[in-house]
Amino acid sequence: MTSENNVTDTNVKIAARDVQVYYGDNHAIKDVNVDIEDKTVTAFIGPSGCGKSTFLRCINRMNDTIDVCRVTGDIRIDGEDIYDRAVDPVQLRAKVGMVFQKPNPFPKSIYDNVAYGPRIHGLSRNKAELDDIVERALRRGAIWDEVKDRLQAPGTGLSGGQQQRLCIARAVATEPEVLLMDEPCSALDPIATAQVEELIDELRQNYSVVIVTHSMQQAARVSQKTAFFHLGNLVEFGETDKIFTSPEDPRTESYITGRIG
Amino acid sequence: MTKSSLLVQDARTAKRNRAETRFKAYGMAAIAVGLLMLVILLVTIIGRGTGAFQQTFVTLPVTLTEGKLDKKGNRDLADIKKVSTFGYAPLLKDAFEAKVAEAGIETALKSKAMAGLLSKDAAAELRNYVLANVDQIGDTVEFEFLASGRVDGYLKGRVTRESIANDKNINAAQLDLVDALVADGSIAKKFNLAFITGADASDARPEAAGMGVSMIGSLFMMLVVLALALPIGVAASIYLEEFAPKNWITDIIEVNISNLAAVPSIVFGILGLAVFINYMHLPNSAPLVGGLVLTLMTLPTIIISTRASLKSVPPSIRDAALGVGASKMQSVFHHVLPLAAPGILTGTIIGLAQALGETAPLLLIGMVGFIASNAPETLADGLMAPNSAMPAQIYEWAKRADPAFYERAWGGIIILLVFLITMNAIAVLLRRRFERRW
Secondary structure, three states: OOHHHOOOOOOEEEEEEEEEEEEOOEEEEEEEEEEEEOOOEEEEEOOOOOOHHHHHHHHOOHHHHOOOEEEEEEEEEOOEEOOOOOOOHHHHHHHEEEEOOOOOOOOOEHHHHHHHHHHHHOOOOOHHHHHHHHHHHHHHOOOHHHHOOOOOOEHHHOOHHHHHHHHHHHHHHOOOOEEEEEOOOOOOOHHHHHHHHHHHHHHOOOOEEEEEOOOHHHHHHHOOEEEEEEOOEEEEEEEHHHHHHOOOOHHHHHHHOOOOO | OOOOOOOOOOHHHHHHHHHHHHHHHHHHHHHHHHHHHHHHHHHHHHHHHHHHHEEEEEEEEEEOOHHHHOOOOOOOHHHHHOOOHHHHHHHHHHHHHHHHHHHOOOOOOOHHHHHOOEOOOHHHHHHHHHHHOHHHOOOEEEEEEEEOHHHHHHHHOOOOOOOOOOOOOOOHHHHHHHHHHHHHOOEEEEEOHHHHHOOOOOOOOHHHOOOHHHHHHHHHHHHHHHHHHHHHHHHHHHHHHHHOOOOHHHHHHHHHHHHHHOOOHHHHHHHHHHHHHHHOOOOOOOHHHHHHHHHHHHHHHHHHHHHHHHHOOOHHHHHHHHHOOOOHHHHHHHHHHHHHHHHHHHHHHHHHHHHHOOOHHHHHOOOOOOOOOOOOOOHHHHHHOOOOOHHHHHHHHHOOOOHHHHHHHHHHHHHHHHHHHHHHHHHHHHHHHHOOOO
């Protein structure tokens, strides 16, 4: 079923072909083709307004909520076209979790923040199962030890770094297969950033992680694959080491050496 | 060029500082004027209105003469009912004469003129008492009757010996008697609960008029407004704000809602007259119709405030909900609406308070000038039976000739203001109580 796109590598989780995104008349993403692998951290880098966040939001169809946004082309997860008319974005988003730039816990208790997703998707049959799911998610979010004694405290009362890890725990609670992270550390201090980066590395064991970041050091630290976006084009995509040491495209080189951006 | 010192203010800075000081002075002056107006308003309202909560009563022992009330002497209620209010007047005259004689007051007045000090309500009150206590016929019972509006005015200083020179309702000799009875303790001002709970009264009996029934009219109208405007308004705002596509149709709807909020309320009144009464044939003067008209008037207020509070919920909360796979509706009802609830409640209560104080639309559907003599007994009655409303009642009193009604209009305004202040206080409390930070 994927042969028409010449995707033969079975390890490919997300395959994008000829993706175009328009905001009204503005052509924001041009001809993006990329294969994102399973159990890998893929970083999207590029200057502000280059379209990396826009492309990320295409992968779980968050762009659907913007009226003027139009997406064409083909994005497949495990060979299934996510823009197919039969696909319900709500179901898709349970499979493709997302963590946002600014920590955005619900103004509810820590427990309810994590339990919300499993509740609406009916992942637990009873309270004990739900408790298990919440604990597992909080452990994966590397925040369990800090909050286990105050699960009923409001999620908004945590520090910024804790809030972001809570949001990660919330995202993994629904057992997604892909985790999208839109500049997850931009609102965090260096210590919290280090904790989250460590967490991202652990998450790689279970998920395909796609992270948008402004920090090239971060991309170099956490990712195995890197994609460089510039003015809506995917300029270069490859092994992170290679992108940062011997980029092929002169634009990539200018960006990572700080000449454009 | 000389180096400038930080210790010396230069001309430009001094000028800017003076401008700032002047601006602060203007601001304080504006606030002072506002506060002064408020104080004048409150002092005037309270000064003129508190009188309405006190009423002059006459203590009078009345002998319930069997010969007048129950000629056959068999205590048959049907027979006793045949004696009309008119038949009780002689009892009052006799009672008054006896009282004056007993107190040793010398007066040239005839008994009819003495009984004229009582409200025209007194005979009816006496008759009601006798019909309810048939077994007391033959006894002497002490009553507290309302004094007539003129006597009440005399005790409150509104009526003076000069002002009654051309008054047919009372004369100087009667005032002498009043003075004597006041000294005697038989005529005194007391707190008048009937003003708050009672019904309006006819032109001739200002002393008996009360706000109670029109308060119930207002209550039923508010029930209608709450039951219709809140769900319709909130549903419309949620749809417009969260679900509707942004195109020229929704733009037109939006502009029209804003315009509706600015439409003079009397326009809604004439719309109500045309649609609800002339076309749908709902009853005149009914709180149901009043409520429907006020619903139309309140809807834009509720929609605008609800949309504003939905808008103020940060989009990151919607993203978070959608991000974990909540549907649009789940994100709205689980996350956005609870956060917007305090704002919606506040807007609704302010809309209701606005509706409660509205008079103009009620003019056109016949709720002004109607005198409801009884409180409604059932819910259906409350909605469909003709009634008045608080502001309409105040307007009605204010336009009557007798100055005694004027005092009641001010008293009515106090009651209305108490309701409005209470509602606004509830709005503030709810906002404080439910406001959540994120």
